[in-house]
Amino acid sequence: MSELYYQPQADEIELFQSAHLQQLPILIKGPTGCGKTRFVEYMARKLERPLYTVACHDDLTAADLVGRHLIGSTGTYWQDGPLTRAVREGAICYLDEVVEARKDTTVILHPLADDRRTLPLERTGEELQAAPGFTLVVSYNPGYQNLLKGLKPSTRQRFVCLNFGYPHREHEIDIVCREADVAPAVAARLVELGHALRRLEQHDLEEVASTRLLIHAGRMINSGVSPVRACGSCIVEPLSDDADVLQALMALVDLHFGET
Amino acid sequence: MEEWIGNRWHKFITRRADRGFPAAAVELEAEKxxxxxxxxxxxxxxxVRIEAASAQEVFVRRSWLQRLAGSAQSAVIAWQDGDALRLPPLLQVFPQQSLNRDLYLWLAILAARSPQQYRNWALDNQRLVTEALTQFPALRPRYRRLVEALLPLRPAPESLPDDEAELERAIRRALLDPQTATDLPRANRAPQPVPLWLYPQAALDDPLAVAADIPEEGDCTAGSTQSLSERKRGERAEERERRDGLMLFRLENLFSWSEYVNLERSEDDTEDEDAAAAAEDMEKIVLSRQRNQRSSSIRLSLDLPSEAYDDLPLGDGIRLPEWDWHRRRLLEDHVCLQAYYPRNGDPAPLPQHLRRDAALLRSQFEQLRTQRCWLRSQLQGEEIDLKAWADFCASRLAGHAPEPGVYQSFRATHRDMATLLLADLSMSTDAALDEDNRVVDVVRDGLLLCAEALASVGDRFAIYGFSSVRRQQVRFTLFKNFAEPHGDPVRGRLLAMRPGFYTRMGAAIRQATLILRDQPQQKKLLLILSDGKPNDIDRYEGRYGIEDTREALSEARRAGLHPFCITIDRSAEEYLPYLFGQNGFTVLNHPAHLPLRLPExxxxxxx
Structure with missing residues (x-):
């Protein structure tokens, strides 16, 4: 299995390993595009466990996680959902943006996330005991204010929490350099621009430039698009629709990548 | 006639004398x-705000034409203090618009990294320039263009007396080659303004003198709102005759010094038009601190309006409890809340200036209403739900047969929610935001637009406002209750909204909780629009007010409500997390954006 690139921000790898060893579920908090998913993928490879990722959404039902009966040529048969498969195989099950899922789906996680480690399958009458390597990982973005969504305290208190931010300057330069395959000078400039944009959070912008956006811009530059154009289409445009703000952000891009 | 000739002469001569290029002028407003x-x-x-700076007197050498015209003894320069970055309202230094625009951006870049206080004006500026050029190589050609365009516009050193020529040469060197860090020699006059540099706040008229004496920051300008678009330099003068002030304290209806200082009444002074015009021409407004406060104290009229003028009371007062944090117990029936119905709130349509936004919002929110989806496992519906069917067959084979809900139906989902909008209508909302608007106007527009949006999505909602005069009268104004459909009567009442008195927030929240609790909807949202801390003129201030509000909010949460606060108070970060929790509030940095941000x-x- 090829090694996946991941640049640790702090001691999250050790924490993840310990939690995995202690069979504790993990909650990852962090803004969009800061490397949550990549981290989980990396840890799955490192721990040599299969990974089941589920992107949660409004309509995600318990059956989508647990499984359902399907109709086949010989009648109905039971099809395991990703969570059930992970529980059986002792894999890592990663529920991305778990707050997006409906409240009733998070409840089925409760018996899995404490010392019982069981998953009751109502439809088939089974009660599965999680295999030793099974780890439940959920993530969410706390910056998103919504009163009606959010993890209940009773759910939150079952998890080991890892708090992610955007990586430090040097780390982020390494990451952009490596992921986008651009020269360190270009990566440094992109990260500089990213940091400038992040200072605008709450005041001028609702969401700030994620590491992922910087990498996308880097890739476009790498494939021959002019840096100003690449930053415009990959970083500035996704952040705002307001014409004045766009113009102002382009002035900022120009400052970093304008013709010298 | 004399005046006419005078005006023409003035125009003619200033046009000749001003070194700017009005045709290429760029306005600050456009680039802000x-x-x-x-x-x-x-x-x-x-x-830090971005503001227009006023012209500043500079002791520079003038050409004879300028001396004749009386212009150019004052120049508009850029400077910065803790509150604002002050840039010229208009830049016409260069003959090309693009250069003038670049100059604005250049000043912003310098200002972002500029120190609060300058040790040496010239050296500090050169250091700033060097740093900026090193960090952003893309700036170098732009800077070069600016300098190259600027030099021919400056007076030639040969035309100046020796000491000034020396100074001018040094400035030219410093501009062309900032790395060398050229110090400037002293001359009899201040150097010609250098539009590419920032000026030290402490010595705008003679920047070379900056290191000598740094006066303390004048704070008399803080909190005062002027309707002038240009920022005047405030200068504090000592009040000499302090005895005058004492008279005021004899007035019975003034409570104490500290109480009215807290209220920032200085903001509801009406500006005299003539005074405003006079101030426009002045370069410095000298205000005495005490005088300023005295005039504001006189404006305190705490009497309730007469019955004929006041809003219409509805029924007798409602007794509500209040939390006393000293004794840690709830004081039963401590507060009397009186419901009011706005007077002069005749039915009215939506004001013209909101119609466009309202139409936009309505179409956006109608989309939400028509959001439809498949409802699964229904007893009847348009199509067979295969999944439910499979489940049903499987469980029948397994022996147990539950109710067969095997259809799916495509229906609009019902947004099962009730919202109560509660607006703080205390006196502080009477403060001016800008030339045309007071805070309360923005709150009113926000509520009007929000009502349009909510009505179009079909959510149930009610709108109330509150203010208070001690615990005997918490005024709870009804704009729309849950039962009434939205329409012109509601709009009319909202348009008749007036700022009231103080902010006894706890009682208002308790009453809102009582109303919202009785709604049958499953999700209940209590949206509070506020512009400051809870306070009243009795002990309901500081910690007491905060603790009572917090208690009222936790009662609301226990009743199953979701309270959320939208505030325009920039210091709200200090107390709102304690009241609403870290994710329970939003601070709007631009109050003027409230009308559109609220529905959003x-x-x-x-x-």
Missing amino acids: KTIGVLFRALGGAPG LYHQLTH
């Missing part, structure tokens, strides 16, 4: 957004 974003992105403090926030909170 870009300047602000650039400034903040490069590290400028987010709280509602959508974000409830979608």
Whole structure:
């Protein structure tokens, strides 16, 4: 299995390993595009466990996680959902943006996330005991204010929490350099621009430039698009629709990548 | 006639004498957004405003024509203090518009990294320039263009007396080659303004003198709102005759010094038009601190309006409890809340200036209403739900046969929610935001637009406002209750909204909780619009008010409500997390954006 690139921000790898060893579920908090998913993928490879990722959404039902009966040529048969498969195989099950899922789906996680480690399958009458390597990982973005969504305290208190931010300057330069395959000078400039944009959070912008956006811009530059154009289409445009703000952000891009 | 000739002469002679290029002028107003974003992105403090600077007297050498015209003894220069970055309202230094625009951006870039106080004006500026050029190589050609365009516009050193020529040469060197860090020699006059540099706040008229004496920051300008678009230099003068002030304290209806200081009444002074015009021409407004406060104290009229003028009371007062944090117990029936119905609230349509936004919002929110989806496992419906069918067959084979809900139906989902909008209508909302608007106007527009949005999505909602005069009268104004459909009567009442007195927030929240609790909807949202801390003129201030509000909010949560606060108070970060929790509030940095942000926030909170 090829090694996946991941640049640790702090001691999250050790924490993840310990939690995995202690069979504790993990909650990852962090803004969009800061490397949550990549981290989980990396840890799955490192721990040599299969990974089941589920992107949660409004309509995600318990059956989508647990499984359902399907109709086949010989009648109905039971099809395991990703969570059930992970529980059986002792894999890592990663529920991305778990707050997006409906409240009733998070409840089925409760018996899995404490010392019982069981998953009751109502439809088939089974009660599965999680295999030793099974780890439940959920993530969410706390910056998103919504009163009606959010993890209940009773759910939150079952998890080991890892708090992610955007990586430090040097780390982020390494990451952009490596992921986008651009020269360190270009990566440094992109990260500089990213940091400038992040200072605008709450005041001028609702969401700030994620590491992922910087990498996308880097890739476009790498494939021959002019840096100003690449930053415009990959970083500035996704952040705002307001014409004045766009113009102002382009002035900022120009400052970093304008013709010298 | 004499005046006419005088005016023509003035126009003629100033046109000849001004060195600017009005045809290529760029206005600050047009570039403000870009300047602000650039400034903040490069590290400028987010709280700092971008403002127009007023002309500043500079002791420079003038050409004979300028002396005749009386212009150019004052120049508009850029400077910065803790509150604001002050840039010329108009830049016409260069003959090309693009250069003038570049100059604005250049000043913003410098300002973002500029120190609060300058040790040596010339050296500090050169250091700033060097740093900026090193960090952003893309700036170098732009800077070069600016300098190259600027030099021919400056007076030739040969035409100046020796000491000034020396100074001018040094400035030219410093501009052309900032790395060398040229110090400037002293001359009899201040150097010709250098539009590419920032000026030290302490010595705008003679920047070379900056190191000598740094006076303390004048704070008499803080908190005062002027209707002038240009910022005047405030200068504090000592009040000599302090005895005059004492008379005022004899007035019975003034409570104490500290109480009216807290209220920032200085903001409801009406500006005299003539005074405003006079101030426009002045370069410095000398205000005495005490005088300023005295005039505001006289404006305190705490008497309730007469019955004939007041809003219409509805029924007898409602007794509500209040939390006393000293004794840690709830004082039963401590507060009397009186419901009011706005007077003069005749039915009225939506005001013209909101119609466009309202139409936009309505179409956006109608989309939410028509959001439909498949409802699964229904007893009847348009199509067979295969999944439910499979489940049903499987469980029948397994022996147990539950109710067969095997259809799916395509239906609009019902947004099962009730929202109560509660607006703080205390006197502080009477403060002016800008030339045309007071805070209360923005709150009113916000509520009007929000009502349009909510009505179009079909959510149930009610709108109330509150203010208070001690615990005997918490005024709870009804604009729309849950039962009434939205329409012109509601709009009319909202348009008749008036700012009231103080902010006894706890009682208002308790009453709102009582109303909202009785609604049958499953999700209940209590949206509070506020512009400051809870306070009243009795002990309901500081910690007492905060603790009572917190208690009222936790009662609301226990009743199954979701309280959320939208505030325009920039210091709200200090107390709102304690009241509403870290994710329970939003601070709007631009109060003027409230009307459009409010429906947006509602959508974000409830979608």
